[in-house]
Amino acid sequence: xxxxxxxxxxKTYISGEITIEALRGLSFQIEPASFISFVGPSGSxxxxxxxxxxxxxAPTSGTLRVxxxxxxxxxxxxxxxxxxxNIGFIFQDFNLLPVLTVYENVEYPLLMVQDxxxxxxxxxxxxxxxxxxxxxxxxxxxxQISGGQKQRVAVARALVTKPKLVLADxxxxxxxxxxxxxxxxxxxxxxxESGTTFIFSTHDQKVVGEAEMIFTLEDGxxxxxxxxxxxxxx
Amino acid sequence: MLNLFRIAIRNLMRYKRRxxxxxxxxxxxxxxxxxxIAVSGSFRNMMVGEITDSFLGHMQxxxxxxxxxxxxxxxxxxxxxxxVKKVEKAISEVPGIEASxxxxxxxxxxxxxxxxxxxxxxxxxxxxxxxxxxxFPERIIKGDxxxxxxxxxxxxxxxxxxxxxxxxxxxxxxxxxDGSVNGKQFTxxxxxxxxxxxxxxxxxxxxxxxxxVLRMDGxxxxxxxxxxxxxxxxxxxxxxxxxxxxxxxxxxxxxxxxVHTWEKLSPFYNIARMIDIMTLSIKVMLIxxxxxxxxxxxxxxxxxxxxxxxxxAAIGTLPKKILSMFxxxxxxxxxxxxxxxxxxxVSAVYLLNxxxxxxxxxxxxxxLMQ
Numbered sequence: 001x002x003x004x005x006x007x008x009x010x011k012t013y014i015s016g017e018i019t020i021e022a023l024r025g026l027s028f029q030i031e032p033a034s035f036i037s038f039v040g041p042s043g044s045x046x047x048x049x050x051x052x053x054x055x056x057x058a059p060t061s062g063t064l065r066v067x068x069x070x071x072x073x074x075x076x077x078x079x080x081x082x083x084x085x086n087i088g089f090i091f092q093d094f095n096l097l098p099v100l101t102v103y104e105n106v107e108y109p110l111l112m113v114q115d116x117x118x119x120x121x122x123x124x125x126x127x128x129x130x131x132x133x134x135x136x137x138x139x140x141x142x143x144q145i146s147g148g149q150k151q152r153v154a155v156a157r158a159l160v161t162k163p164k165l166v167l168a169d170x171x172x173x174x175x176x177x178x179x180x181x182x183x184x185x186x187x188x189x190x191x192x193e194s195g196t197t198f199i200f201s202t203h204d205q206k207v208v209g210e211a212e213m214i215f216t217l218e219d220g221x222x223x224x225x226x227x228x229x230x231x232x233x234x
Numbered sequence: 235m236l237n238l239f240r241i242a243i244r245n246l247m248r249y250k251r252r253x254x255x256x257x258x259x260x261x262x263x264x265x266x267x268x269x270x271i272a273v274s275g276s277f278r279n280m281m282v283g284e285i286t287d288s289f290l291g292h293m294q295x296x297x298x299x300x301x302x303x304x305x306x307x308x309x310x311x312x313x314x315x316x317x318v319k320k321v322e323k324a325i326s327e328v329p330g331i332e333a334s335x336x337x338x339x340x341x342x343x344x345x346x347x348x349x350x351x352x353x354x355x356x357x358x359x360x361x362x363x364x365x366x367x368x369x370f371p372e373r374i375i376k377g378d379x380x381x382x383x384x385x386x387x388x389x390x391x392x393x394x395x396x397x398x399x400x401x402x403x404x405x406x407x408x409x410x411x412d413g414s415v416n417g418k419q420f421t422x423x424x425x426x427x428x429x430x431x432x433x434x435x436x437x438x439x440x441x442x443x444x445x446x447v448l449r450m451d452g453x454x455x456x457x458x459x460x461x462x463x464x465x466x467x468x469x470x471x472x473x474x475x476x477x478x479x480x481x482x483x484x485x486x487x488x489x490x491x492x493v494h495t496w497e498k499l500s501p502f503y504n505i506a507r508m509i510d511i512m513t514l515s516i517k518v519m520l521i522x523x524x525x526x527x528x529x530x531x532x533x534x535x536x537x538x539x540x541x542x543x544x545x546x547a548a549i550g551t552l553p554k555k556i557l558s559m560f561x562x563x564x565x566x567x568x569x570x571x572x573x574x575x576x577x578x579x580v581s582a583v584y585l586l587n588x589x590x591x592x593x594x595x596x597x598x599x600x601x602l603m604q
Binding site: 054056076077080081082083084085087089091093095097098099100108109111112113114157161 | 237241244245247248541542544545546547548549550551552553555
């Protein structure tokens with residue numbers, strides 16, 4: 001059973017008298033435990049598509065199913081609830097909460113979204129922080145660690161709720177090549193360990209090669225689909 | 235909830251300067267209001283105390299219609315012996331009344347043998363009067379603090395105008411209810427300080443002397459002043475007395491008596507009401523200042539933290555929890571300012587209290603805080 005099924009998904013934005021067709025009738029399927037990349041130039045619709053899959057926005061037309069649920073018409077509360085249970089997010093700018101430590105940032109979704117018991121929470125948070133190699137930095141605040149370290153913390157935060165899907169919008173855009181590969185490899189390692197599906201968008205052609213499947217977007221349509229297989233550049 | 239507070243406090247600490255400025259604004263507002271309420275409340279209570287405890291009493295009972303005609307001090311509207319007994323019985327049935335004082339009020343001529351002028355006089359039983367208005371002796375600024383038979387306590391302004399002093403002989407001439415005129419010599423036993431309100435510039439003589447001047451065979455009473463054990467029970471006791479006395483009807487079938495609390499007798503009540511309204515207005519203004527300043531800070535915080543809000547929303551934080559975070563942050567800011575304001579405000583009130591600062595109000599020199 002596919003994790004994501006998109007059927008003729010379109011998204012149109014209307015700004016005054018201008019209508020922008022961000023996505024035009026996309027149809028695709030993504031299997032569980034896969035490592036997928038969406039690539040394409042700016043304005044091709046990558047972020048819009050990730051927003052739709054992540055239930056941050058709703059398609060104008062078409063059907064989008066994620067983890068066997070129709071997410072095309074979820075309300076604010078339902079979509080927040082769905083995201084909290086099923087989806088993790090990694091952002092280009094890391095978006096760690098500045099008033100929380102590394103430990104607290106990773107703990108946040110369990111504490112504030114899922115109400116996980118304290119003992120289970122602590123074990124899971126420490127295990128994940130250890131997995132991304134940040135255990136020595138766990139008491140530091142985001143402004144005390146580097147960009148690469150922040151993104152590793154963001155990966156741990158995205159995975160701490162054991163989501164079926166992690167969406168990463170340009171996760172390596174603000175990192176140098178070496179750090180970018182390290183983050184991508186951590187993501188792959190976590191995918192292998194947890195069976196979580198990772199979908200990321202990127203401009204970086206070298207990073208793209210790490211994906212198991214690449215969807216190329218152009219002008220809101222899927223222009224191509226390829227499977228480089230991932231060759232482990234790190 | 236504790237976690238929401240923890241995040242709120244950290245966010246407040248994150249913007250130290252803004253938090254400090256907003257909390258300071260709230261603090262200043264709270265201090266100002268506390269001091270204002272304390273000073274105005276103290277002034278109000280002090281004035282009410284001066285009025286009720288020095289001459290008016292907490293409440294008064296009259297024959298129906300007497301208060302409306304009080305300017306002419308009509309002897310025809312006094313309570314006779316039977317009426318007084320009925321009132322005394324009613325007073326005895328209502329618990330919480332500490333003391334009562336019967337008064338005959340009448341107008342007469344005051345002569346120092348050289349000049350003559352008008353005078354308003356109260357005939358009282360001294361012990362009852364002092365138990366009912368315990369600050370009365372403090373109004374006697376010259377002479378012994380007591381009313382003796384054959385002596386008169388002369389109001390300060392009258393004494394000054396008529397150039398009489400303690401020990402001088404004067405004559406009081408009055409017309410009784412039958413129209414006959416009678417006079418009696420008195421020794422000036424004391425000079426009485428003026429007070430604000432009806433009866434505040436009256437002279438005082440002993441009840442027996444009043445009966446003699448007015449040639450009354452039995453006791454006829456103009457008013458009965460009452461003092462309560464607990465002033466806060468004023469309305470309750472007034473209501474009870476009214477209920478009992480309203481069953482006593484006059485010849486026209488209307489209630490024979492009327493009960494008035496000090497509020498209905500003294501013009502100061504309007505000033506007290508004004509103080510209450512001003513205090514309420516200041517409180518409303520403070521709340522508005524606090525809420526607007528917190529709202530302003532919170533709006534800025536929301537605009538500044540759009541990205542953070544987006545992040546926690548994407549993670550799955552429910553909208554109401556995100557709203558709670560900001561409300562708790564604003565609440566914490568308000569509580570912080572109010573707490574500091576209360577500490578400083580209470581300290582300021584305490585300092586004002588122990589410093590015993592005074593101010594002049596009319597002829598009185600009053601403590602700023604009592």
